[in-house]
Amino acid sequence: MANTVFREKVEDSGKPEVLPKGKTPDRSGDEGERIEVPYLDYEGQSGHPFPIDYFDLGSYWKEKMGSFEEEVEIIEDYFRSKIRTGQIANNVDTIRSELKKMEKLTGLKDEKRPIMRIETIVAHIKFLNETDEIKDNLNKYGNYKSTR
Secondary structure, three states, X not given: OOOOOOOOOOXXXXXXXXXXXXXXXXXXXXXXXXXXXXXXXXXXXXXXXXXXXXXXXXXXXXXXXXXXXXXXXXXXHHHHHHHHOOOOOOOHHHHHHHHHHHHHHOOOOOOOOHHXXXXXXXXXXXXXXXXXXXXXXXXXXXXXXXXX
16 A cells, blocks of 8 residues: 555644635625524524515504504414415425415515515415314315205
């Protein structure tokens, strides 16, 4: 076998690396990369539910007068149930995509007013919940044919 060196000992001088003036150390990958948390953990991480950021409701979403607390809860419950049943992924990007689909379907693609967007989405979700309940009842009780 030949005298081949696979590793060499690197001497640490103990002095920090001095960069030329105006240069910053290369830390690609250290900072700036934000790890996306799962949707169900979003509120614990950010301190507020995802729809607050999506609809840009700011800090006034939980005020006594004119709050969106009930609407946000309806949206959250809908997506939590879809995630728990395995119908959609537990991913913020997936929820964002689903909300965009709903906005497009309900004609809110170019709507800028948050109140119009959130109220229409909530009405759509209530409709989806009612149709899901009808489908569940149909599956539970079977096909019922009228004798009239």
